[in-house]
Amino acid sequence: MAKYLLLKHYRGGKPATNDVPADQWTADEWEAHIQFMRDFSDRLVETGEFVDANALAEDGVWVRYDGEGRPPVTDGPFAETKDLIAGWMMIDVDSYDRALELAGQLSAAPAAGGRPLGEWLELRPVMSEPPTITE
Numbered sequence: 001m002a003k004y005l006l007l008k009h010y011r012g013g014k015p016a017t018n019d020v021p022a023d024q025w026t027a028d029e030w031e032a033h034i035q036f037m038r039d040f041s042d043r044l045v046e047t048g049e050f051v052d053a054n055a056l057a058e059d060g061v062w063v064r065y066d067g068e069g070r071p072p073v074t075d076g077p078f079a080e081t082k083d084l085i086a087g088w089m090m091i092d093v094d095s096y097d098r099a100l101e102l103a104g105q106l107s108a109a110p111a112a113g114g115r116p117l118g119e120w121l122e123l124r125p126v127m128s129e130p131p132t133i134t135e
Contacts, residue, residue, distance in 0.1 A: 002092070006091065006106060054088060056088070
């Protein structure tokens with residue numbers, strides 16, 4: 001099994017096939033989209049392929065270690081991901097092909113007019129531990 005991260009990008013990436021901005025969706029369109037996401041996650045729980053998922057708020061800050069005391073915190077400059085990443089899902093699947101299949105299915109979440117969103121999802125493998133070298 002290999003873990004993959006599916007990143008949902010609502011702004012700044014390649015346009016979806018149904019690229020009506022999400023802030024123009026109706027309440028019913030949002031509910032259908034969210035229900036699709038719940039149902040999709042539930043199916044992956046049943047197959048043992050679901051690890052975790054969450055939507056992300058637009059708020060965020062930069063933090064770093066800067067010696068003893070309180071770390072500095074700033075509101076930017078942010079990498080483009082602050083505006084791009086709306087949420088993520090972690091899956092644990094048997095193959096890269098299965099990860100691609102699931103990403104394609106997730107991209108079909110309903111959007112404006114009930115039509116599939118056709119959003120581009122970023123698919124990233126989770127790094128595994130480096131091999132142990134013995135001499």
